[in-house]
Amino acid sequence: MDIEATAPAPATPTAAERRRVYRHRLPVRVMHWINVVCLTILLMSGLNIFNAHPALYWGDDSVKAPPWLLLYGQNTAKGPVGKTRIAGTDFDTTGVLGISKVNGETTARGFPSWATIPGPQWLAMARHWHLFFAWIFVVNGIAYVLYTIFSRHLVRDLVPTRDELKHIGRSIVDHLKFRHPTGDAATRYNVLQSLTYLIVIFGLLPLVVLAGMAMSPRIDTVFTGWVNLLGGRQSARSLHFLAAMGLVLFVLVHVFEVIVAGVWNEMRSMITGWYRLPADSAKEKVHP
Amino acid sequence: MSKTFTLMRARQRDRRQLLRGAVAAAGAAVLSGCDRLSNNPAFVETLKSAQNLSHAAGRIVAPRPALAQEFSQSEVAPTFRGNGTLNPMDADYQALRQAGFAGYRLMVAGLVEKPLELSLDELRAMPSRTQITRHDCVEGWSCIGKWKGVPLGTVLDMARPLPNAKFVVFRCYDSMEGPTLDGRDSRYYESIDLDEAHHAQTILAYDLNDKALPVLNGAPLRCRVERQLGYKQAKYVRAIELVASFASIRGGKGGYWEDEGYEWYGGI
Numbered sequence: 001m002d003i004e005a006t007a008p009a010p011a012t013p014t015a016a017e018r019r020r021v022y023r024h025r026l027p028v029r030v031m032h033w034i035n036v037v038c039l040t041i042l043l044m045s046g047l048n049i050f051n052a053h054p055a056l057y058w059g060d061d062s063v064k065a066p067p068w069l070l071l072y073g074q075n076t077a078k079g080p081v082g083k084t085r086i087a088g089t090d091f092d093t094t095g096v097l098g099i100s101k102v103n104g105e106t107t108a109r110g111f112p113s114w115a116t117i118p119g120p121q122w123l124a125m126a127r128h129w130h131l132f133f134a135w136i137f138v139v140n141g142i143a144y145v146l147y148t149i150f151s152r153h154l155v156r157d158l159v160p161t162r163d164e165l166k167h168i169g170r171s172i173v174d175h176l177k178f179r180h181p182t183g184d185a186a187t188r189y190n191v192l193q194s195l196t197y198l199i200v201i202f203g204l205l206p207l208v209v210l211a212g213m214a215m216s217p218r219i220d221t222v223f224t225g226w227v228n229l230l231g232g233r234q235s236a237r238s239l240h241f242l243a244a245m246g247l248v249l250f251v252l253v254h255v256f257e258v259i260v261a262g263v264w265n266e267m268r269s270m271i272t273g274w275y276r277l278p279a280d281s282a283k284e285k286v287h288p
Numbered sequence: 289m290s291k292t293f294t295l296m297r298a299r300q301r302d303r304r305q306l307l308r309g310a311v312a313a314a315g316a317a318v319l320s321g322c323d324r325l326s327n328n329p330a331f332v333e334t335l336k337s338a339q340n341l342s343h344a345a346g347r348i349v350a351p352r353p354a355l356a357q358e359f360s361q362s363e364v365a366p367t368f369r370g371n372g373t374l375n376p377m378d379a380d381y382q383a384l385r386q387a388g389f390a391g392y393r394l395m396v397a398g399l400v401e402k403p404l405e406l407s408l409d410e411l412r413a414m415p416s417r418t419q420i421t422r423h424d425c426v427e428g429w430s431c432i433g434k435w436k437g438v439p440l441g442t443v444l445d446m447a448r449p450l451p452n453a454k455f456v457v458f459r460c461y462d463s464m465e466g467p468t469l470d471g472r473d474s475r476y477y478e479s480i481d482l483d484e485a486h487h488a489q490t491i492l493a494y495d496l497n498d499k500a501l502p503v504l505n506g507a508p509l510r511c512r513v514e515r516q517l518g519y520k521q522a523k524y525v526r527a528i529e530l531v532a533s534f535a536s537i538r539g540g541k542g543g544y545w546e547d548e549g550y551e552w553y554g555g556i
Contacts, residue, residue: 041322053428060422062429063365118326119319123426124549125326128335131556135338217424218346218515218555221354228357233422233430 021187023275028153031144032270038137039251041129043244044117047110048126054098054110056241060232068238073099073108080106138209145201157189158198164191180261182278193257196250204246211240336551343553346515347483356489356514359420359432368433368496370504371425373476376462376524384461389508394492395527396443399453404446408494408508414438417491425518426550433505435512437493441486443528449482453530456485457537458511458522464544478522479534479542479552480513489514492525517554519545 024032055067070085071093082098084091095101100112102120113119117129148154164171171191174180181190189197213219214227214236230236258266262278269275325331376382384392389408396404418436440456457479465474484490491512494501501507506523513520520543534540539547546552 044322049428053425055429060359060363060430061365061432063367063369063431114319117319117322119323122326124545124551125332127426127551128332128338129322129326131342131551132335132338135341215424216342216346216556217356217517218350221350221356221515224355225357233424237428 020274020276022273023187023269024273025151025153026273027147027151028144029270029273031140031147034136034140035144038133038140039247041117041133042137043248044115045126045129045133046241046244048116048118048121049123049130050241051110051116051121052123052126056238057234058231058238059234062234069241071098071110080108082108134209134212141205141209148201158194158201160191160194164194167191178260180278184277186275186277196253200247200250204243204250208240208243208247211236211243215240339551339553339556342556346553346555350515352483352487356421359422361420361434363432364420364434364497365431368423368505369429369431370502371518373462373464373523374504377466378461378463378475381461381524385503385507392508394443394509394525396447396530397527398457398529398531399450400530401448401450402446404443406443411438411492411494411509414442417488418495419489419491419512419514421489421512421514423518423521426545426554434495434497435491435493436495436498437491437509437512439488440490440492440511440528441488443492444482444485444530447530449530452532453482455479455481455531455534455542457529457531457534457542458525459527459529460522461524461526473538474544475526476522476524476544477538478511478520478544479531479537480516480520484513484515487513487515513554515555519543519550520554 053062054071055062056069057065057067059065066088067085068087070083072083072085074081074083080094080099081092082094082096082100084093084097096112097110099106099108101107102109102113107113109121113121116126118125148158168191174190175192180186181188211230214230214233220227220233227233227236230239265276392408394404394406394411396406415438416436417439418434420432420434423431423433444456458477460476460478462476463474464476465472480490489512492509493506493512494509496502496505501510506525509525510523511521511525531537534542538544541547542552543550
């Protein structure tokens with residue numbers, strides 16, 4: 001059976017509809033990829049640092065109350081078992097969290113070696129990676145925020161219009177059906193996308209930096225007691241970790257959407273800037 | 289049709305597998321690359337240079353008058369956690385300990401006009417500072433304790449450092465690697481600059497939580513450097529030496545853990 005022979009001939013997209021648009025300007029593309037490198041290294045070196053004391057607490061110190069998150073290994077009759085304790089409840093996470101293989105040897109460590117930089121448990125070296133790339137990440141982030149404001153990228157592309165906000169329900173349905181905007185609608189970020197980017201750029205990323213700085217004894221002295229705003233130093237360490245996990249979640253969804261929306265077209269647009277608009281067919285019209 | 293369809297699906301599956309394999313291989317290559325870089329001295333020096341930037345930024349945004357947070361009595365931990373050496377096995381230390389540290393003398397030497405030898409009684413007779421502060425270990429844990437001691441600046445003023453003195457080196461009693469057959473010195477040592485030494489909260493503490501400092505936490509005298517991490521707070525202090533540079537001391541990095549690869553600037 002030949003599908004094309006029986007189905008009504010689809011309208012051939014006109015040149016204008018399949019046009020290529022210049023979607024991402026050079027500074028945004030460069031800063032995006034610097035951010036990818038920095039966040040990857042910061043996450044993985046951060047997990048190595050976490051492994052030096054694989055427990056998280058609320059408050060100022062780590063001795064008055066038990067941790068709300070604890071990764072640990074335990075010897076049992078059945079052999080070594082990796083456990084993850086969340087709010088007092090233990091979960092068996094053998095092989096990944098608590099106990100994992102390092103070069104074929106069963107080892108007690110929080111996160112496994114394939115998730116950390118460097119691979120071996122090496123706090124001093126992980127800190128060197130983390131604190132070097134933290135500087136690049138912060139400078140890049142400040143440059144990005146200034147650029148979005150002064151190039152009007154923020155107002156023009158990232159802040160949703162009143163109309164877009166009104167149709168947020170429609171956008172949610174479109175997302176759930178994996179329907180992506182076509183034609184002119186595809187030249188703009190859709191409303192859920194803009195809101196997510198705004199939350200990440202002005203919420204999660206500043207939080208991860210602020211909570212990270214709250215762990216520095218010297219930065220803590222800038223205004224005596226400012227760390228209390230985050231609930232104390234150990235709360236700051238927990239928030240730093242949770243914000244990082246929030247960023248991981250964002251990246252997973254982001255990469256998933258890139259794959260669903262067309263990995264080559266999306267990748268090309270973030271490398272060369274040029275994006276080929278998906279054909280706009282009237283009945284498939286998706287509201288922004 | 290179904291044959292074409294199956295073939296198409298198979299091709300898609302192959303492509304997916306290929307892509308997944310390529311991503312996994314690229315990931316493994318990047319990781320082993322990072323591990324190789326971690327053993328490249330020039331690369332590591334570049335990474336470590338970030339501490340100079342952090343130190344400079346710290347000096348600008350939090351200059352010397354800025355104080356570390358102080359807590360209330362109710363926030364003090366019931367027992368202050370001990371870490372690192374918990375009881376130095378070195379013979380000279382054990383002899384002092386047996387005698388209740390009566391024979392203890394803090395030596396202040398090096399680039400000073402007036403070298404000093406101070407007993408615990410003399411130190412206790414000097415003006416003191418009491419502070420309830422949070423101790424932050426490089427590993428990630430924190431503990432709050434109440435410290436009483438002599439401001440290091442007061443001791444330095446008595447010894448009058450020479451103009452070329454740049455760093456204060458703390459020489460400690462505890463050997464980190466036990467007795468070594470070749471007699472190699474593995475005693476703990478640390479160093480801070482004069483800016484840190486003159487910070488109001490930098491004290492030589494002899495009391496913890498209103499009692500004489502326990503052996504676990506560095507008896508009879510330890511340093512508190514409240515704007516830096518735990519490994520900078522030398523315990524079991526034997527002598528204070530003022531130097532122009534620490535390059536010729538032991539590993540040359542300014543401290544036991546610094547020689548093991550940790551940053552000299554422990555403010556972050």
